[in-house]
Amino acid sequence: MTEPSRLIVLAGPTxxxxxxxxxxVRRRHPEVWLSVSATTRAPRPGEVNGVHYWFVSDDEFDAMVAQGELLEWAVVHKAARYGTPRGPVDAALTAGQPAMLEIDLQGARQVRENMPEAVLVFLKPPSWDELVRRLVGRGTESEAERERRLETARAELAAESEFDVTIVNHEVHAAAEQLVALMVGPVSNRSD
Structure with missing residues (x-):
């Protein structure tokens, strides 16, 4: 029988x-299973249903919550709801696949409660100024939405100590490789 795999939970500020x-990780490590979250928000340009998110209506999301089909869920940025379908996570772990969730802080806290064996990884920006630059550079949010997300990010940065490991996202490939190494190697609290 295959040994169940370790679940890595990636969270951090917007x-x-x-x-x-x-x-x-998905592109360079196809052996890693990445969860696809459900959300009630509208797709951004280029996002594909079932690839980036499962885009669902409020009624569909309510039904998933009522039926216990979500490992975690939350209202994010005081707007849309996001959640992780439980069945695919359990199936990947049981099959021994390296597995990762990319979720928000609230969701990571729920996973800690529901799956205490999961490894929570905090992805941190190199600096506050760099975080602001990245958010503005995306060009996908209105000014009001950017301000709301920055307010949320301040609170999220303060929660770093709740996580098992911190990775500073200086460079995407390096951060991705650190995540993959956590799926198969020993876990020690380190910050790069």
Missing amino acids: AVGKGTVAAD
């Missing part, structure tokens, strides 16, 4: 590059 790092 615009730190979680999605970019996760995409790099």
Whole structure:
């Protein structure tokens, strides 16, 4: 029988590059299973249903919550809801696949409660100024949305100590390789 795998939970402030790092893992390490979250927000340009997120209606999300189908879920940026479908996570871990969730801070806290054996990884920006530059550079949010996300990011940065490991996202490939190494190697609290 295959040994169950370790679940890595990647979280950090908005615009730190979680999605970019996760995409790099997906591209360079096809053996790693990455969860696809469900969300009630509208797709951004270029996002594909079932690849980037499962885009669902509020009613569909309510049904998933009521039926216990989500490992975690939260309202993010005081707007849309996001959640991790539980079944695919359990199946990947049982099959022994290296597995990773890319979620927000609230979700990471719920995973800690529901799966205490998961390794929580905090992805940190090199500096506050760099985080602001990345958020503004995306050009996908209105000014009001950027301000809301920056307010959220300040609170999220203060939660770093709740995580098992911190990785500073100086460079995407290096951060992705550190994540993959955590899936198979020993876990020690380190910050780069």
